[in-house]
Amino acid sequence: MNRMSSPYRCHVFICLNDRQGARKACADGGQGPAIKDILKEQVAARGWKDRVRVSQSGCLGLCERGPNVMIYPQGLWFSAVTPADTNAILDEVARLIG
Numbered sequence: 001m002n003r004m005s006s007p008y009r010c011h012v013f014i015c016l017n018d019r020q021g022a023r024k025a026c027a028d029g030g031q032g033p034a035i036k037d038i039l040k041e042q043v044a045a046r047g048w049k050d051r052v053r054v055s056q057s058g059c060l061g062l063c064e065r066g067p068n069v070m071i072y073p074q075g076l077w078f079s080a081v082t083p084a085d086t087n088a089i090l091d092e093v094a095r096l097i098g
């Protein structure tokens with residue numbers, strides 16, 4: 001095992017967990033992939049790829065509030081996210097990376 005510091009200033013996780021309707025999950029409503037795509041495209045377009053990583057994730061534990069997006073290591077959470085909220089999330093990322 002190797003241990004190292006993260007090469008990113010922040011890591012944005014978008015929960016895409018899908019429980020196929022068995023119980024509430026972030027994939028309900030189908031907006032997660034669009035949220036992820038917009039964030040990835042905008043991080044690249046803004047030249048942040050060396051400082052910001054956007055990744056899909058499994059369950060983050062706040063399923064009833066989904067779709068959920070979180071930013072680490074700053075520990076920011078966004079719940080009930082829609083594609084229209086991505087600009088606000090990107091504004092937070094801009095603030096975090098200075």
Ligand code: FES
Pocket residue numbers: 015016017018024025026027058059060061062063064066068
């Ligand atoms: S399904 Fe997304 S937080 Fe649990």
